[in-house]
Amino acid sequence: MNYKPVIGLEVHVELKTKSKMFCGCKTEYFGEKPNSNTCPVCLGLPGALPVPNKKAIEWCIMIGLALNCEITQFSKFDRKNYFYPDLAKGYQISQYDKPFCQKGFIELSNGKSIGITRVHMEEDTAKLTHQGESSLIDFNRSGVPLVEIVTEPDFESPEEVIEYLKKLQQIVRYLNVSDADMEKGNMRLEPNISLRKNTTNTTNKQILPSYKVEVKNINSFRFVDKSIEFEIKRQTEILNDGKTPVQETRGWDENKQKTVSQRIKEEAQDYRYFPEPDIPPIRLPETQISNLKSRMPELPSLKFARFKKSLELSDYDAEILIRDNEVSNYFEEAVNIGRTQEINPKQIANIMINKKINIKNITPKELIKNIIGSKQTNAIDEKKLKEIISQILKDNVKAVTDYKSGKIQVIGFLIGKVKQHFPKGDTNQIKSALEKQLK
Amino acid sequence: MKLNELTIKQAREGLKSKKFSSVELTKTCLEQIKKHNPSLNAFITITEKEAIDQAKAADNLSSQGDALRSWEAKPLLGIPIALKDLFSTKGIKTTAGSKVLENYVPEYDAAVVKKLKDAGAVIIGKTNLDAWAHGSSGENSDFGPTKNPWNKEFVPGGSSSGSAVSVSSDMCLAATGTDTGGSIRLPASFNNLVGLKPTYGSVSRYGIIAMASSLDSIGHFTKTVEDSALFFNITAGKDSMDATTLPNPTEDFTKNINKGIKELKIGVPKEFISTDLDKEVKEKFEQSLQTLENLGAKIVPVSLPYTEYGIAAYYIIQPSEVSSNLARYDGVRFGNDRSNFGDEAKRRIMLGTFTLSSGYYDAYYKKAMQVRTLIKKDFDIAFEKVDALISPVSATLPWKIGEKINDSLKMYLSDSLTVTTSIAGIPSLSVPAGFSDNNLPIGIQIMGKQLSENLLFQIGNAFEKETNYFKQKPNL
Numbered sequence: 001m002n003y004k005p006v007i008g009l010e011v012h013v014e015l016k017t018k019s020k021m022f023c024g025c026k027t028e029y030f031g032e033k034p035n036s037n038t039c040p041v042c043l044g045l046p047g048a049l050p051v052p053n054k055k056a057i058e059w060c061i062m063i064g065l066a067l068n069c070e071i072t073q074f075s076k077f078d079r080k081n082y083f084y085p086d087l088a089k090g091y092q093i094s095q096y097d098k099p100f101c102q103k104g105f106i107e108l109s110n111g112k113s114i115g116i117t118r119v120h121m122e123e124d125t126a127k128l129t130h131q132g133e134s135s136l137i138d139f140n141r142s143g144v145p146l147v148e149i150v151t152e153p154d155f156e157s158p159e160e161v162i163e164y165l166k167k168l169q170q171i172v173r174y175l176n177v178s179d180a181d182m183e184k185g186n187m188r189l190e191p192n193i194s195l196r197k198n199t200t201n202t203t204n205k206q207i208l209p210s211y212k213v214e215v216k217n218i219n220s221f222r223f224v225d226k227s228i229e230f231e232i233k234r235q236t237e238i239l240n241d242g243k244t245p246v247q248e249t250r251g252w253d254e255n256k257q258k259t260v261s262q263r264i265k266e267e268a269q270d271y272r273y274f275p276e277p278d279i280p281p282i283r284l285p286e287t288q289i290s291n292l293k294s295r296m297p298e299l300p301s302l303k304f305a306r307f308k309k310s311l312e313l314s315d316y317d318a319e320i321l322i323r324d325n326e327v328s329n330y331f332e333e334a335v336n337i338g339r340t341q342e343i344n345p346k347q348i349a350n351i352m353i354n355k356k357i358n359i360k361n362i363t364p365k366e367l368i369k370n371i372i373g374s375k376q377t378n379a380i381d382e383k384k385l386k387e388i389i390s391q392i393l394k395d396n397v398k399a400v401t402d403y404k405s406g407k408i409q410v411i412g413f414l415i416g417k418v419k420q421h422f423p424k425g426d427t428n429q430i431k432s433a434l435e436k437q438l439k
Numbered sequence: 440m441k442l443n444e445l446t447i448k449q450a451r452e453g454l455k456s457k458k459f460s461s462v463e464l465t466k467t468c469l470e471q472i473k474k475h476n477p478s479l480n481a482f483i484t485i486t487e488k489e490a491i492d493q494a495k496a497a498d499n500l501s502s503q504g505d506a507l508r509s510w511e512a513k514p515l516l517g518i519p520i521a522l523k524d525l526f527s528t529k530g531i532k533t534t535a536g537s538k539v540l541e542n543y544v545p546e547y548d549a550a551v552v553k554k555l556k557d558a559g560a561v562i563i564g565k566t567n568l569d570a571w572a573h574g575s576s577g578e579n580s581d582f583g584p585t586k587n588p589w590n591k592e593f594v595p596g597g598s599s600s601g602s603a604v605s606v607s608s609d610m611c612l613a614a615t616g617t618d619t620g621g622s623i624r625l626p627a628s629f630n631n632l633v634g635l636k637p638t639y640g641s642v643s644r645y646g647i648i649a650m651a652s653s654l655d656s657i658g659h660f661t662k663t664v665e666d667s668a669l670f671f672n673i674t675a676g677k678d679s680m681d682a683t684t685l686p687n688p689t690e691d692f693t694k695n696i697n698k699g700i701k702e703l704k705i706g707v708p709k710e711f712i713s714t715d716l717d718k719e720v721k722e723k724f725e726q727s728l729q730t731l732e733n734l735g736a737k738i739v740p741v742s743l744p745y746t747e748y749g750i751a752a753y754y755i756i757q758p759s760e761v762s763s764n765l766a767r768y769d770g771v772r773f774g775n776d777r778s779n780f781g782d783e784a785k786r787r788i789m790l791g792t793f794t795l796s797s798g799y800y801d802a803y804y805k806k807a808m809q810v811r812t813l814i815k816k817d818f819d820i821a822f823e824k825v826d827a828l829i830s831p832v833s834a835t836l837p838w839k840i841g842e843k844i845n846d847s848l849k850m851y852l853s854d855s856l857t858v859t860t861s862i863a864g865i866p867s868l869s870v871p872a873g874f875s876d877n878n879l880p881i882g883i884q885i886m887g888k889q890l891s892e893n894l895l896f897q898i899g900n901a902f903e904k905e906t907n908y909f910k911q912k913p914n915l
Binding site for chain 2 (some may be wrong): 045050083091274280
């Protein structure tokens with residue numbers, strides 16, 4: 001039987017505000033002395049009260065805006081009641097029916113739109129460490145601002161999930177609101193995975209499977225891929241046997257290279273949500289939202305489009321250069337300097353990408369200087385180069401078709417071929433010439 | 440008159456003019472505690488040493504060259520007060536009246552405690568209360584019931600039982616309390632005291648062990664209305680640690696106190712007096728109305744039709760919040776474990792857990808919140824017609840110890856005249872209104888719109904000046 005994966009994602013992003021969500025304590029906990037950044041509020045001592053962090057709320061809304069969400073003008077916090085030793089108050093302050101942001105989307109490179117159900121604000125829990133018979137609690141993490149981003153079950157492959165995650169990571173880094181480092185735990189994700197029969201019938205497509213499996217413990221992009229692949233295989237086998245997979249929470253076990261059952265969820269846990277009485281409802285007037293919008297930096301998708309359009313970069317180059325906001329800013333600075341010296345953006349992009357320039361080691365100005373220098377020494381005769389390229393393209397038809405069908409990586413192979421004729425030639429000049437002739 | 444019998448105002452004058460020192464005043468209070476606390480059980484903790492130290496410091500300050508400035512900056516300099524044992528006090532155990540916290544010592548002061556200390560107050564001890572402030576009689580304390588100094592066979596009212604008794608038996612000059620559904624007003628009326636339940640949010644809740652967060656109002660007991668206003672000058676105001684606090688008051692609360700009440704319209708909600716009012720309570724209430732009329736006020740009948748749903752809504756909202764607020768007392772990091780919760784706390788935890796559960800939320804919590812809105816509206820409409828409202832605080836006289844202890848519903852109903860103001864978040868001032876034939880105190884409450892405490896003090900003071908009930912003392 002042929003199945004199609006139905007995958008939704010819950011992502012938690014820890015904000016890098018100076019102070020915690022509801023108190024003035026520092027947010028740092030990685031490598032800090034346990035319980036050093038705590039106070040009555042984040043320790044949940046009797047009588048302590050939460051006061052929301054304005055900056056964290058603004059940042060949460062900025063994330064929502066970047067994900068094309070509607071902003072809830074009359075929002076509030078709620079208490080999510082449950083018992084766990086890492087939860088100081090016996091409840092987590094979160095948002096239930098009025099999250100700050102709702103109904104957004106992210107567009108993937110294949111044109112598919114992934115729906116964002118909601119983006120809400122909550123607080124992180126303390127950290128438990130188990131040592132033999134005893135468990136230790138470190139409250140440094142208790143109360144660190146956490147933004148939860150929930151998608152619709154729109155993903156159909158691990159590749160889509162990873163592309164979404166990379167885009168999301170890029171967005172929060174561009175907004176400079178989180179380091180979104182998965183290994184440090186400031187970006188955590190929980191995919192829920194199920195399978196439905198592959199069908200062309202559109203109404204069937206809208207019916208969700210009767211179960212879903214949530215996977216936890218994923219702290220790298222690699223594990224996302226592996227755990228989803230594993231689940232698809234595991235669930236396919238169960239379905240092929242005519243059974244339905246159990247609704248449960250599983251964890252990725254890197255040693256065993258598989259997911260293992262952690263908790264069977266018979267039904268949804270009752271968190272007894274109710275409006276947090278210690279925090280008045282929050283009104284977000286249109287003016288405040290537009291003010292936040294105006295303070296937002298250019299987002300990666302827009303920068304990508306601009307690099308392509310006004311700087312005439314290829315998809316490949318633009319995509320690499322926008323991955324990191326700092327790199328993209330460096331590039332733009334170099335472009336501005338290069339413009340006065342007749343160095344075009346394409347040349348700068350080539351150098352930066354091919355030579356894997358570390359922007360911390362060289363200033364944009366120095367980079368331009370180097371480009372000019374290398375041009376003078378290694379320039380190849382344009383006419384001769386054109387002839388050689390024409391010949392090579394004729395001899396390597398498959399590479400050319402591959403390139404034209406989108407496998408632009410093959411350009412590396414072609415550059416190598418050309419270089420055999422000009423061992424000391426400028427790679428960028430060769431690459432530009434190749435790209436021109438391949439058009 | 441003995442020093443401990445003075446009002447704050449009188450003691451301040453005496454201290455200022457050096458008729459006596461704070462140490463003398465504090466010692467007289469401590470003597471009174473030693474003499475009568477064993478039979479009244481008003482205090483859980485007596486902070487004798489700290490109190491004497493604070494009194495000495497106050498005396499030092501007031502004898503220095505800059506004394507005048509000290510008196511300006513510290514309106515309670517050298518005045519002995521008591522704190523309900525729900526107010527966190529740094530280094531001094533804070534029990535909430537429960538065995539769960541019998542050994543809990545906070546590492547910080549509640550915002551109000553800090554303000555009172557900064558104002559120069561001498562903290563003489565932590566007072567008894569119904570455990571977690573759950574109760575109307577003062578009997579539900581894990582440290583034994585508090586007795587009414589007017590007659591030790593009777594309840595003093597709760598939950599701020601010890602605070603009320605500490606003031607009515609002259610063990611201190613004022614005491615703090617919390618009022619969630621009547622916990623200041625009821626004991627004030629049972630003790631011949633002035634009790635203020637201020638506007639919700641006018642005083643910081645930071646550091647005060649929460650009962651029901653959306654209802655908890657932080658107030659106090661004093662002997663006179665003027666003292667109440669003086670005290671409120673210190674406690675009221677915005678606190679950056681409590682997001683629900685309102686902006687700082689712009690006026691001195693003693694400012695209008697002697698303005699009189701001519702031409703003021705005071706409404707009598709018919710739903711408050713149509714129910715089974717005790718005969719003597721009714722009589723005293725009617726006399727109070729007559730007094731107010733004699734002073735020039737106009738008494739107007741009004742209606743608050745949703746009053747009858749008050750207790751029902753209150754006993755959904757309050758336990759819901761209680762069930763969540765008590766979740767942290769698991770004994771893992773501080774305090775004793777959950778087996779130490781008493782029956783009443785368990786009852787409210789179960790009730791609240793039930794009303795918040797999915798499938799019941801809409802039928803209970805949500806509906807109660809809708810009733811809350813309607814009750815608020817009731818008051819809004821009434822305050823379009825009148826300046827203030829007046830009613831008895833309790834439909835009955837203080838009852839005998841043990842009388843309602845096994846009947847929760849009966850106990851809950853003793854708050855029937857106080858809960859609606861709590862639900863609406865508006866202020867209410869309980870003032871003495873006379874005595875029953877068997878010499879038990881009776882009180883009335885004056886209610887006003889949000890932040891109308893100034894007006895309540897104005898009315899209360901006019902009434903007090905005319906009646907002088909506060910001058911009568913229990914025969915200990």
